[in-house]
Amino acid sequence: MPKIVDHEMRRQEVLAATWRVIDRVGLDEATTRRIAHEAGYSNGVLAHYFADKDDILVSALKLAHEHVRERMVQVTDGVMGLAALRAVIVEALPLDTERLLEARIEFSFLGRALNAPKLRKVHQDELAHFRRRLTSLVRAARAAGEIVTPRPDDDVAAEVLVLIDGLSIQALLAPDRITAAMQLRMLDVLLTRISAVVAEASSALG
Amino acid sequence: MPKIVDHEMRRQEVLAATWRVIDRVGLDEATTRRIAHEAGYSNGVLAHYFADKDDILVSALKLAHEHVRERMVQVTDGVMGLAALRAVIVEALPLDTERLLEARIEFSFLGRALNAPKLRKVHQDELAHFRRRLTSLVRAARAAGEIVTPRPDDDVAAEVLVLIDGLSIQALLAPDRITAAMQLRMLDVLLTRISAVVAEASSALG
Amino acid sequence: MPKIVDHEMRRQEVLAATWRVIDRVGLDEATTRRIAHEAGYSNGVLAHYFADKDDILVSALKLAHEHVRERMVQVTDGVMGLAALRAVIVEALPLDTERLLEARIEFSFLGRALNAPKLRKVHQDELAHFRRRLTSLVRAARAAGEIVTPRPDDDVAAEVLVLIDGLSIQALLAPDRITAAMQLRMLDVLLTRISAVVAEASSALG
Amino acid sequence: MPKIVDHEMRRQEVLAATWRVIDRVGLDEATTRRIAHEAGYSNGVLAHYFADKDDILVSALKLAHEHVRERMVQVTDGVMGLAALRAVIVEALPLDTERLLEARIEFSFLGRALNAPKLRKVHQDELAHFRRRLTSLVRAARAAGEIVTPRPDDDVAAEVLVLIDGLSIQALLAPDRITAAMQLRMLDVLLTRISAVVAEASSALG
DNA sequence: CATGAATGAGTGTTCATTCAT
């Protein structure tokens, strides 16, 4: 009997190596050779587990998304309403080194995705999924009476997305200024605003 | 010194071509040959005006920044206080196709900048400069009594930066959702909040 | 020695698979992996039965030759003289799909054989063997009074070889024009010429 | 002013190098690197003159065909009838080292062409062109009363093609046996047969 | 100054081969 390897496990190994390489040298220098060696294999091994480099990169990006999704599912277990919404957002913010790495990966891919249909679709699909999740959480919180803003749930979700992406970029470029504390402060400004009757009343726009 | 003028003009031509190429095919496919031909020259001409490809890219990015800066100077001519702050922010938002192009360029570079010291420095320098400008505008508006939030001017500037970057990314990925109108709405939510006593009072955080 | 039988049988299986692969995708795309999978085995199995890829190819070519030889032995059983000569030639002509396949295999190898000593030797050995067989058949037909041409038996054999190869190539490139009927017609032109006194007399050359 | 090279000339240089490489090591070992170095250039130079390797190979094959065509035009200048037909055929036979090289090239490509549509088309187009030329020459010779065979001009052309290909292959595999003299002898057997009334009469088939 | 020919390192990918299981 030959040595049987768990294909999925090997893929994960390679994708983890891909992350490390992108983190260390950037997406443009992430050659298949480097990825293979980072994973501890020769360059030829990649062909067993991935169709081509594109497959590796797309898979690596999707894996990042899956990690975030899983964490979001975990942190909302048993939590409801505004607290669940907040917990989900917190998981998407670059509050610690692990999540900062995810943000690095994400934004390394973003520039390339702007002109690469496949990658772009991955980004957009994830964005759509995340927006639906947020909208659903907003709706639930509103049903529980914790959100009172007159603005549509959709718009609130959009505001959240803008906050997350904005904070991620700023944290990547100016980590000293955009601390975890400041990120949470801005998040809570947003949450307070949509949940407070008085605040909303005064910020209503024509 | 007519030679110098020509020289600088030629650089501008090449950089404009660089923009068009990046917009059309993306930063990864922006080869020196393509840039040269897009500019209407042979590939060899680049060596006369730029040290190397990196020089071209860095210069192109800086040029984008200069364009934005110039527009900001223009729109604040004769305008003061909160109106000046708003005018500057508006120039940084991807409200029309021209500014969306700038955002495309900017974020095409961002991913690469994460692991390219030179580009990273350009981004950070521009960010620092923009933050100073914003902080200064906030301070002026506060002096004029138009901003009353107790939060530090710095933090307000940070919030603005987060809004701009967040909106830019969302507009690039979901242009149908993040319309110009919605961007302005979110901007005004922010401005109203920092300028309204009542709103601030209720959104104050521990 | 049942093991030996199995061993030989397995080789035959692989070689048959090799034929099918060459027929389907050509010699250049005939990878060891494809051959192994076509044979229903994993790629590693080949090492048990063949020294290397070259061994597989050489063996496949030899097998093709053996097939033809066997058919020639069969069709000449109980046949003599000119009829035997004709029967042998007929077996070498691409008159039906099976023999066309053999011609495909043969000429797929030929181009490579021109610069591959091992393959070249296989081709030349087979050619020499076939020429001896033809010469022998010509001699026998002459002894039986069925061949009267004054030209040496060797030359007649050479003419036959030229006809067979020429027809094979033309049939491969222009199957619509070089039908089985036309091949037989050309064959019989040749046979009539070498067997007819009058024809020879008039075609004698200075 | 830059160094201006004659593109067509450079292409010819590279194609000549391609021939030499194929002649020396065979089509399978004819790598782009080897071809470039044989031509006296670095590997990268090929990109200036050829789209890809396929372009090089197809061009090399076509060049071989052009050479033969040109020679055929030259040798038929001022020659008519059967003599013109014979002269054209002579140019297609591997009578000397130069023409043997052409035959090597031709048959190196043939095996690959069997499963490579592009190359196959080149072969077939050339074959069709050559057949038309031969048919036309046969018709002219017949009009001049030099060909009297009752067989259609088409069939005669086909016979010629079979002879040429058959002789080429045999000359490549057994150069010692298929001498130039023997080739010419076989050619003249064919020509005598189609031009001689008596011979035809006796070789007529049911 | 401008050209474009030429370079050669580097890329993703393929594949015959080896070998532990």
Place this chain on the structure above:
DNA sequence: TATGAATGAACACTCATTCAT
């Protein structure tokens, strides 16, 4: 014996860069 994982050299091709003209 049979597997298929792993190797690493080789491939065609790309591209920033150099440089003679």
